[in-house]
Amino acid sequence: GAGVSQSPSNKVTEKGKDVELRCDPISGHTALYWYRQSLGQGLEFLIYFQGNSAPDKSGLPSDRFSAERTGGSVSTLTIQRTQQEDSAVYLCASSLARLGRAQETQYFGPGTRLLVL
Amino acid sequence: AQTVTQSQPEMSVQEAETVTLSCTYDTSENNYYLFWYKQPPSRQMILVIRQEAYKQQNATENRFSVNFQKAAKSFSLKISDSQLGDTAMYFCAFMKDYGNNRLAFGKGNQVVVIP
Numbered sequence: 472g473a474g475v476s477q478s479p480s481n482k483v484t485e486k487g488k489d490v491e492l493r494c495d496p497i498s499g500h501t502a503l504y505w506y507r508q509s510l511g512q513g514l515e516f517l518i519y520f521q522g523n524s525a526p527d528k529s530g531l532p533s534d535r536f537s538a539e540r541t542g543g544s545v546s547t548l549t550i551q552r553t554q555q556e557d558s559a560v561y562l563c564a565s566s567l568a569r570l571g572r573a574q575e576t577q578y579f580g581p582g583t584r585l586l587v588l
Numbered sequence: 589a590q591t592v593t594q595s596q597p598e599m600s601v602q603e604a605e606t607v608t609l610s611c612t613y614d615t616s617e618n619n620y621y622l623f624w625y626k627q628p629p630s631r632q633m634i635l636v637i638r639q640e641a642y643k644q645q646n647a648t649e650n651r652f653s654v655n656f657q658k659a660a661k662s663f664s665l666k667i668s669d670s671q672l673g674d675t676a677m678y679f680c681a682f683m684k685d686y687g688n689n690r691l692a693f694g695k696g697n698q699v700v701v702i703p
Contacts, residue, residue: 502689514679514693527688562633566689576623577691579633 473497475580477563483586484553492548492583496565503546504566504577505538509559517561520546553587560584590615590682594694601670602702609665609697611680617641619685622656624665626676627696636678639663641685670701 476495484490496503505517516530520540531537535554540546550557564577591614601607613622624636639647639656646654651668667674680694 504690506691513695514691516690516692519688519690521688527690529688530690560631564633564691575689576635576638577689578635579625582631582633584631 475563475565475578477561477580477583479583480581481584481586483588485588486555487552489549489551490553490585492550492561492585494546494548494563494565494580496544496546496563497578500565500567500578501543502566502575502577503540504564505546505548506562506564507532507559508562508582514562517548550585553585555587558585558587590617590684590692592680592682592692592694594680594697596697597695598698598700600700600702601667603672604669606666606668607670607699609667609678609680609699611663611665611694613661613663613680613682613692615661615682615684617684621683621685622654622663623681623683623691624652624654624663625679625681626674627679628673628676633679637665667699672701672703674699675701 478493501522503520508514518538519527535551538548560582562582564579566575566577593612620641622639625633626636627633637647637649637652653666655664677696679696681691683691
């Protein structure tokens with residue numbers, strides 16, 4: 472079946488503009504994760520959605536970052552008033568994880584490379 | 589918070605030979621999961637192998653195998669009969685057995701397979 476898809480593949484924006492990054496998880500996967508991959512910080516967890524539960528936003532670096540997941544499927548990561556330090560690859564992953572139990576492997580999308588000029 | 593450490597940032601290996609990547613981690617948990625992911629230039633993060641901490645037997649997947657030493661908190665990856673398609677960044681990752689299931693990644697090892 473289809474894997475995790477992300478769009479756009481690449482995004483160039485000007486400092487101060489807002490951007491939206493999209494993630495389509497594997498069909499039937501209840502858990503969805505966003506990670507950021509940057510040269511200086513490596514791979515960092517951003518946010519986690521599990522079914523209808525409140526998301527775990529503990530990894531979001533500032534209040535300029537937000538994410539939502541509509542209908543338990545597609546997710547959008549929004550970065551407001553982008554800064555140059557937001558330049559990174561944003562990776563989305565999904566899994567069959569059940570609340571409170573890890574167990575399931577996370578499968579990643581190809582990522583969105585964001586460049587803030 | 590769990591920390592994952594990978595040394596040897598870049599390694600080269602001749603095609604058909606064997607390379608071993610090291611990974612250590614720090615945790616107070618007893619049950620957890622460990623993973624190796626590879627990331628080729630295409631950026632796609634691909635699962636290579638997975639190990640459950642409660643299993644003593646080392647995981648294997650075709651040419652990929654791990655040496656899991658729980659007491660030493662060590663989780664090395666061995667790539668046998670290296671192929672050109674193995675050229676990639678390899679990330680070691682840790683996940684707790686409960687909670688938000690986030691992955692904690694090491695900094696990665698660049699592996700280059702030379703023909």
